[in-house]
Amino acid sequence: MPAAVLRIGGRIRAERVRKGISLRGLARGVGLSPSLISQIETGKCQPSVSTLYAITTALGVSVQDVFADAALDDAASQPAEDGLAPAPARGAGIAVTSPGVPAGRLVTSERGVATAVGATGVRSGRPAAGGPVVCPGQREILELDSGVTWQRLGHVPGSHVDFLMVTYAPGGCSSEEGRLMEHPGTEYGYLMQGELVVTLGFRSHRLTPGDAVSFASATPHSYRNDGDVPAVGIWFVAGPGRA
Numbered sequence: 209m210p211a212a213v214l215r216i217g218g219r220i221r222a223e224r225v226r227k228g229i230s231l232r233g234l235a236r237g238v239g240l241s242p243s244l245i246s247q248i249e250t251g252k253c254q255p256s257v258s259t260l261y262a263i264t265t266a267l268g269v270s271v272q273d274v275f276a277d278a279a280l281d282d283a284a285s286q287p288a289e290d291g292l293a294p295a296p297a298r299g300a301g302i303a304v305t306s307p308g309v310p311a312g313r314l315v316t317s318e319r320g321v322a323t324a325v326g327a328t329g330v331r332s333g334r335p336a337a338g339g340p341v342v343c344p345g346q347r348e349i350l351e352l353d354s355g356v357t358w359q360r361l362g363h364v365p366g367s368h369v370d371f372l373m374v375t376y377a378p379g380g381c382s383s384e385e386g387r388l389m390e391h392p393g394t395e396y397g398y399l400m401q402g403e404l405v406v407t408l409g410f411r412s413h414r415l416t417p418g419d420a421v422s423f424a425s426a427t428p429h430s431y432r433n434d435g436d437v438p439a440v441g442i443w444f445v446a447g448p449g450r451a
Contacts, residue, residue, distance in 0.1 A: 214350050216260075216274050221249035223267045238262040256353040257382035258389035258430065265391045270447060271370045275348055275360050347373075355380025355433075361442070368393075368447030376404060376439040381432035388428035394446045395429075396422045402439035405432050415441075 224234050231249075235242040240259065247253045248263075255263065264271060340362070347359040355377035362371050374397075382389060388407065397406075399415040406413045406421050407430045415421060423429065425445060433439040 214275065214348055215251050216254075216350065217249045217251040219274055220263055220267070223269055223273075224249075227267060229267070234263070234266060237266045254351060254353050256384065257356050258387045259383070260352060261389050261391040270368055271445070272363060272368060275350070275363070275370075354382070354384050356382065370443070370445040372443045372445075374441050374443045376402075376431060376433035378433055378436050378438065380439075382430045386430065388430050390428050391425050392447060393425040394422070395425045396420070396444040396446075397441050398443075399439065399441040401441075402433060402437045403435040404439040404441065405434055406430075407432075415439075 224231070229237075231245055232242045235245045238245075238259070239262070244253070244259075245263075248255050248259075260271070260274070264274060342360075342362045347361065349360075350358040352358065357375040357377075359373040359375075360371065361373055363369075397415075398420045399417055401417055404415045406415060408423055408427050409429075413421065
């Protein structure tokens with residue numbers, strides 16, 4: 209698994225415990241088995257898109273929260289290199305390791321520049337993934353169940369907008385069980401490659417390259433790729449009451 213792929217199970221468990229919700233209580237709240245919730249929290253499996261939104265909605269957190277804290281948790285858990293001190297704790301300026309960056313930890317300076325550090329010392333510097341410019345090799349990635357990959361393209365601190373490049377592999381879907389999801393916010397999508405079937409309520413729409421879709425995320429909805437090539441698009445999910 210690439211180093212940039214975020215592991216979100218620990219973040220979900222930490223938030224559940226912080227809210228005083230039992231594993232069985234969360235499972236009942238989202239209509240899933242306690243066993244599946246446990247497997248997600250321990251990293252034995254990744255949630256589907258619909259399951260992730262159900263969990264974050266039940267916990268009162270956003271997908272942006274999951275991305276941000278999972279990135280910090282992943283970086284802080286990386287083992288220290290020979291001759292270097294252990295990675296600082298959460299909030300101490302660690303950025304998630306990404307493809308294309310020399311091996312080692314990424315240490316973020318106050319100016320938002322990430323420096324790769326290895327056994328030979330400082331290797332290179334580049335903007336951190338949380339900065340105003342995010343290069344392809346710096347994207348934080350979530351690989352979800354059912355053939356779906358999210359790459360975070362950027363984030364403005366204090367905002368509540370998920371800015372994502374979304375890929376549905378052939379046969380990929382937001383829920384293998386065909387569940388329609390509902391969550392707070394407003395959703396905007398633009399398909400660049402492949403075909404994607406978007407179901408809104410009782411009606412399905414087939415998107416082809418150049419097509420766009422927008423709707424209130426409280427509308428029961430789902431996505432699936434019935435084609436033979438990956439469906440790739442740019443998606444924004446804005447929090448309630450926000451543009």
